[in-house]
Amino acid sequence: MIGKIREAAKRMLDDGTVRLFLGYGKNGLGDTVPVFLKHKEDVEALYWDETCRYNLTRYLTDRDVICLEEGPVGVIVKGCDQKSLKVLISEKQVERDEIRIVGVVCSGMKDDNEEILSKCGTCDSWNPDETFCDIVIGQTVERKIEEDEYSDVEEVEALDPAQREKLWGKYFDRCLRCYACRNVCPLCYCKECILEQNDPEWVPPSASKENNFYFHIIRAYHLTGRCTDCGECERACPVGIPLRTINRKMIKAVKDGFDFVAGKDPEARSPLTRFRRDDREDFIT
Amino acid sequence: MSFGEKTVLGKDELFRILKSISEGCEIIGPVMEDGKPYFRPVEGVEDVAWDFDTTVNGIKEFFFPRRSVLYEQTNDGIRPFDPETDKKRIVLFSRPCDARALTITDRLFMGENQDRVYGALRANTVVVGLSCEKAGPHCFCLSVGGSPFGTEGMDVSITAVGDDEYVLDMVTDRGKAFFGNRGRKADSKRLQEFETLKKRAEESVERTMRIPKDLPSAFESDYWKEVSAACLKCGVCTYLCPTCHCFDIVDEGFYRVRCWDTCSFDTFSRMASGEDPRKDKYMRYRQRVYHKFSYYKENFGVYGCVGCGRCTKHCPVKTDIVEIVSSVDEKGMP
Amino acid sequence: MKDSLVPDPARIEDIRNETPDVVTLRLVFEDRGKMETFSFRAGQFVELSVPKAGESTFCIASAPSDRGYIECSVKKVGRVTEAVHMLEPGGIVGIRGPYGNFFPIEAMKGGNVLFIGGGIGLVPLRSLIREVLSARSDFKRLSVVYGARSERDLVYKDELDEWRTRGDMEVVLALDPGGEMEDWKGEVGYVPSVLEKRTIETKDCTAVTCGPPVMIKRVLGVLDGMGFCSSQVYTTLEMKMKCGIGKCGRCNIGPLYVCKDGPVFTYERIKEFTEEIF
CATH class of the missing domain: 2.40.30.10 (Translation factors)
Incomplete structure (x- = not known):
């Protein structure tokens, strides 16, 4: 598989299809890291294994690293990353013709302890979408898709408000406000985040339990109808806050309420950004 | 028994002593939370873990809190908030790197214009350290002047020597005053064993950081753009760092609050006018490296790093400062 | 405490x-x-x-x-x-x-002083000018070159008038091109260009400048060209600061903290900075 990835990257960099290629490499410790390749000679730095967890589409909107106007960029996506990319395209952050998408078939990623990531268990997109990617590398994986029951969300929903407050209070008390969750998120691309605005200041920057509640609730709302559950926020969190449970609560709400799942169609608009005459209104009192 | 002499005692006895001396104190120690070790305030000595990997957080936040209210601005004037100076605190089982970090941040906070909050929290806290028997995969303390058996910043150092026995070393007068004379004098066999374990622990430190002699010469290099490309500009490395000490001062309603801040953030050095001397990501990453390995050394005589490896371990994209700093001479000189 | x-x-x-x-x-x-x-x-x-x-x-x-x-x-x-x-x-x-530190007024005594300001950058200079005028006889020639975007952006207008008319100092006011009205009697042009056109005796003269970064950068160049020794030229730098006492970690230029080691620096010192500041 890695041979084919290197070959594709080499070809694209060589014939000028792309001027930059985003992939996975290794650092000196043997850990997987994102790499940004400019020359065809560098493709040997590319790696592929079950630790290629990162969602590289996050870098497509990182103005410090990439200016898409300067020419096409190649990017490796797994099925899950591909969903974020579809949202980025639907939100006009990335033009489809500014990128070359190398889809790689994935059979589940592992964490530092070599355990398969929880998000991979219910994944419905191990095989990238051939109609969306420029190339798909790897043998199609045949696998029965496990229905996502949202049991993690339901477990929390079953608690009474006081218990829920206690649970999230425990987690948010731990939050350092390092913003790793926001900064790793491919959909948190705002040039100026509401969290950084200080005039007026919407959310105080200091890490108190109360301030952290505001922060995480605001973030959850800003991702509602957009989040594709790539799980990067939860993976990046140094203090183990189960952020996916928050996002998945909102995903479930949008699915139940609007029959919409983000990241399926690059043309689709999230229900929260459009109006339809037949939109539900029974929850408005 | 002369000062600085090591003593030996069994685990049960040590436990009883710790329990009695921490009576009436707030206790801070390592505990497991959702499968990961953290330093947290605990109810009692029995809650503290005796065998644990590098904790997610260090002990920094108990001296330089994530958030401290400095004062309240009332109609009748300014009412300073007093840190609870009368409350005695004991930190149990600080690792040598975390304890040593205090001696590094002391140079900043305890020097000219002493920081009141930090000063008060340092004054009311006894630090009991626990030597590392074996280094973790990210540790590199030996490269920056530390050691798995180091005692800097501790009041008392404890080392496990096998057979459920522990060597006690009174590092400061305060430690001695707190502990009193405990245990029996370590005999030469025990002392020899101690030295063997120390050597073994030092040998277990697998990583080495080579700090360039002339970091300033690499300042203009494009190297910093390359090594920081994947950086997310989040605060994981700085907030978990035991020596990072940058802060912001903000108003939350009528409270003036001092809270952690980091050079990684976009807004850190951006002025109200929009001007920013470190506007690009690589400039901020370079600032972090230079602050630790050049400026802090120049201003305070030590590196702003204790080699705990948390920044590398917890970085969401595994940016490895050890490799980056070590490769400056080879790849980073213009 | x-x-x-x-x-x-x-x-x-x-x-x-x-x-x-x-x-x-x-x-x-x-x-x-x-x-x-x-x-x-x-x-x-x-x-x-x-x-x-x-x-x-x-x-x-x-x-x-x-x-x-x-x-x-x-x-x-x-x-x-x-x-x-x-x-x-x-x-x-x-x-x-x-x-922070301050302008070394003692060292300026007995010589000429040239003040060059732009916009709100006149503020620290005003403090120095007032101090110098309070002991006027200790100094020789005093000149002020001050510019702003338009007439209404000039700060301390009454004081500028007072300085101009007291007879023992020279005051040159300039407005950015396009910022002047018909009745404007001063110079038109950016501060560095206005300064460049003047003949200034650099011997025994201290130059002190403050203004927007781009202005300071050009003024320092002009002063260099005029033959000012860089140790005779002072400026005061602006950086985001929070604590003011060298602890919060944001206003450094290399190992120096602008709040503690500055904000006043000689041009000689600025030339040694590794970091680009303007």
Whole structure:
């Protein structure tokens, strides 16, 4: 598989299809890291294994690293990353013709302890979408898709408000406000985040339990109808806050309420950004 | 028994002593939370873990809190908030790197214009350290002047020597005053064993950081753009760092609050006018490296790093400062 | 122990509108003793705070010889400064300081002094100029070159008039091209160009400049060209600051902290900085 990835990257960099290629490499410790390749000679730095967890589409909107106007960029996506990319395209952050998408078939990623990531268990997109990617590398994986029951969300929903407050209070008390969750998120691309605005200041920057509640609730709302559950926020969190449970609560709400799942169609608009005459209104009192 | 002499005692006895001396104190120690070790305030000595990997957080936040209210601005004037100076605190089982970090941040906070909050929290806290028997995969303390058996910043150092026995070393007068004379004098066999374990622990430190002699010469290099490309500009490395000490001062309603801040953030050095001397990501990453390995050394005589490896371990994209700093001479000189 | 981060309350005695977006506050410490013991040197700054808005850094605009009050001029650019502009005489602000180093006025004595300012950058120079004028006979020739975007953006207009007409100092005022009205009698042009056209005796002369970064950069170049020795040229730098005492970690240029080792630097020192500052 890695041979084919290197070959594709080499070809694209060589014939000028792309001027930059985003992939996975290794650092000196043997850990997987994102790499940004400019020359065809560098493709040997590319790696592929079950630790290629990162969602590289996050870098497509990182103005410090990439200016898409300067020419096409190649990017490796797994099925899950591909969903974020579809949202980025639907939100006009990335033009489809500014990128070359190398889809790689994935059979589940592992964490530092070599355990398969929880998000991979219910994944419905191990095989990238051939109609969306420029190339798909790897043998199609045949696998029965496990229905996502949202049991993690339901477990929390079953608690009474006081218990829920206690649970999230425990987690948010731990939050350092390092913003790793926001900064790793491919959909948190705002040039100026509401969290950084200080005039007026919407959310105080200091890490108190109360301030952290505001922060995480605001973030959850800003991702509602957009989040594709790539799980990067939860993976990046140094203090183990189960952020996916928050996002998945909102995903479930949008699915139940609007029959919409983000990241399926690059043309689709999230229900929260459009109006339809037949939109539900029974929850408005 | 002369000062600085090591003593030996069994685990049960040590436990009883710790329990009695921490009576009436707030206790801070390592505990497991959702499968990961953290330093947290605990109810009692029995809650503290005796065998644990590098904790997610260090002990920094108990001296330089994530958030401290400095004062309240009332109609009748300014009412300073007093840190609870009368409350005695004991930190149990600080690792040598975390304890040593205090001696590094002391140079900043305890020097000219002493920081009141930090000063008060340092004054009311006894630090009991626990030597590392074996280094973790990210540790590199030996490269920056530390050691798995180091005692800097501790009041008392404890080392496990096998057979459920522990060597006690009174590092400061305060430690001695707190502990009193405990245990029996370590005999030469025990002392020899101690030295063997120390050597073994030092040998277990697998990583080495080579700090360039002339970091300033690499300042203009494009190297910093390359090594920081994947950086997310989040605060994981700085907030978990035991020596990072940058802060912001903000108003939350009528409270003036001092809270952690980091050079990684976009807004850190951006002025109200929009001007920013470190506007690009690589400039901020370079600032972090230079602050630790050049400026802090120049201003305070030590590196702003204790080699705990948390920044590398917890970085969401595994940016490895050890490799980056070590490769400056080879790849980073213009 | 007194906390260096806790301010002293000061009452606003007077507010003067300098330009549409700059006001000058005259401040008196609520504690009379504090007012009497508060001493500073021209070039130093304070941290001024408004409850619920926060704290920001401002140069002291009055001179050490102005006893019984201090003045700060504040341009509306962000959260704190907007809150300052909402205040009225009698209002209370918090003051910490004075912080930073200062202009070496003793070393300037017996010689000529050239002041070059742009926009709100006249504030620290005003403190120095007032101090120099309070001992006028200690100095020889005094010249001021000051420019702003338009006539209404000139700060301290009354004082500029006073300086111009007192007869023992030269004052050249300039407006950016396009910023002048028909009746403007001063120069038209950017400060560095206006400065470049003048003949200045560099011997025994100290030059002091402050203004927007781009102006300072060009002025330093012009002074270089005129033959000023870089150790005779002083400027005062602006960086985002929070603590003012070299701890919060954001205003450094290399190992130097602008709040502690600056804000006043000679051009000679600036040339040694590894970091690009303008």
